[in-house]
Amino acid sequence: MLKTAYGDAVAQRSSEEDTYAKVTWRLIPFLFLCYVFAYLDRVNVGFAKLQMLSDLKFSETIYGLGAGIFFIGYFIFEVPSNIALHRFGARKWIARIMISWGVISASMIFVKSPTMFYVLRFLLGVAEAGFFPGIILYLTYWYPASRRSKITALFMTGIPIAGVIGGPLSGWILNHFHGMSGMPGWQWLFLLEAIPSIVTGFVVLAYLDDRIASAKWLSAEEKALLEKGLASESGHIEVHSAAGAFTNKRVWVLSACYFGIIMGLYGIGFWLPTLIKASGVTDSFDVGLLTMIPYGAAAVAMVAIGRSSDRNKERRWHVALPAVLGAIGLAASTFVPQNTVLAVLSLTVATVGILGALCQFWSIPPAFLGGAAAAAGIALINSVGNLAGFVSPYLVGWIKDLTLSTDVGLYCIAVSLLAAAAIVLTVPKHVVNR
Template sequence: MLRTTYQGGVAHNDAESATYTKVTWRLIPFLFLCYVFAYLDRVNVGFAKLQMLSDLKFSETIYGLGAGIFFIGYFLMEVPSNLALHRFGARKWIARIMISWGVISAAMIFVKSPTMFYVLRFFLGVAEAGFFPGIILYLTYWYPASRRSKITALFMTGIPIAGVVGGPLSGWILERFHNVNGLPGWQWLFLIEAIPSIIAGIVTFLYLDDSIAKAKWLSAEEKATLERNLASESGKIEVSHASGAFTNARVWVLCACYFGIIMGLYGIGFWLPTLIKASGVTNSLDIGLLTMIPYGVAAVTMILVGQSSDRTRERRWHVAIPAVVGAAGLVISTIVPAQPAFAVLSLTLATAGILGALCQFWSIPPAFLGGAAAAAGIALINSVGNLAGFVSPYVVGWIKDATQSTDIGLYCVAFSLVAAAFIVMTVPKRVVNH
């Protein structure tokens, strides 16, 4: 006899739960690993900065512009890339994305001038465009809304785990490989950390399935269960045509909300090593080890917030409250004494809050977008929001050059997070809480 359980008012029997467990073990660990590689290649410039700026005589403003210009290329290609994924399938398109970004990330070893730095960061953004929204779209092909928040959180823990793994790894590479074969540590950093992305891209082509129907590892009964659950919520989709994503007011509201959250994400992502160094830690490996703490706590927080959101079927407060907590952490980091313990504690609060808000945000757009509109809308929100990835590091870098302090820049980032919390609460409850 099948046992039936209830989650947020939705019934699930044992066979159905076992099917979703099978899908999750097949997809999420691999996609999670790919996201770790993606995020590591995107933000390892924050560690390279510890040596790169003095070697190349770059100012903080040049670094901030180069770190941020990635998102201009990302913005321009995001929607076309996601529509291409919807048309050609995730297997081919995600493989293409990963291989191309790995090659361009490795090419960062040739940077000699600001112009070369800007060009390669721009094309890294072009190459990676479509990866994250493509995966968010891909998950909607397998999971109904009632299960999606926790699954999205599991996938997106790739961000903090990239920090847990990448911090010590990047610090170790900078120290251990500095001047090996005449190359500085920052060049080795870009080269070594690009290789896993290229390998994962090749594996993606061989491993992923484009849809439930093409999954040979599922039985006919399991496929029918998955497809039936997706079909049952199709009536709740408000927009299904690609053009509708550009004219829907809620999509643009979510663009503004996501912009504020991403201001926080890259305020932390690009400046965490620098902020820890400013507290008195000078050794690159020690800085890398200390960055494990904020990201490790954030990974646990993301999963717990995702579980709470799916259990209660509530989405808006699960974005707003963590965003405000993240803002508080950033403000506190400017107030506490400049000592490593205080810096790590305040930045842990900030990182956990920001990443908690980020992962829950992505349970909202698929609640009312479907089909080609989901492909276009998710990409549009991600591309517009990620323009904050250009604004955040550039503004903080410019303010640091002008004032010799990051405090005002961090206040701006904190304000953006609070604004995002208010904006998400304007989305009607009935639209997102299912």
């Protein structure tokens, strides 16, 4: 009898693992690809800057403000967009987001003045609002909290992979297409890198399913197993209503924590090519190749940290320690500005830490937010945090114009990462560690 019970438990566990593996292979590679295109269109302005500023006679301050103003539009429309996704379904809403941002990103080829630069970057933020928190919300429709950290890490490796792919690709486009049909390389960069987003947006309509119940590629038994996994965690959810998310103090604490992490993310995202070029690398393609190193290392680290977090059922320190590592890496990079090897090494440490903290952070909010509160709360945290995407590049650009150095700006970002590490540890561990 004991043998029979044990055999049944093993068979059930095997069936469960097979079902989640099936879901993961169906969803994660595709969502990962979408995120690669999203992040590439968001930060390719960092590579365009290598030619764009001299062509258009823009200052570092103009660039920093234009790069950052994206997040103002993003902030304003983030919560409404995520609530719309929760109400109307992920398939249509994610498709709408991808197609509209692709069109606007391609329109960057028409930039002639600072005002046009600001307007298009703002509209790009409006178009993309809701994409990332929408995907985080979408994953809660399929995976329970006990599996979500590793899955979120796999999805978010889209950020470093966008760097691994996008760095050499962007450098190659800048060099190879410069002057073709009378267009400078930076215009070709915006045009060519927007096309995959538009195409993939239409694919979303045919490929994604809004919920488990509508997935024709799952059997009735598999659907029941997945629904049971989600139901088992419902008793831990503290907040369900959208209004409850806005009044929950933990949502605001996590917003402050995320702000510090995003200061680091876009410090790297918008300035990494510039920092590598400043170390003595002159060719755009070589700059692109060297950006592969920090992003490649971060991709491996993100998956490893996610596995460790799920295995140990520990979330807070898996955010705090990488954030501290990111701060150390950024600060160290200021001491070796003319040494390419040491500069890339320190920036690799920074990128590993920042992206490691970022991917683990998103295992925390869904642990106590459910239903409409998850849609509103995740979007609120992401929108408030992403205001750092405005502050970070503008601050570094302004300081660089003022001091002719990025050092002080990088120190400010490092301090923000240390603050994020301290803030996340104030969240009670019983709320998130499961």
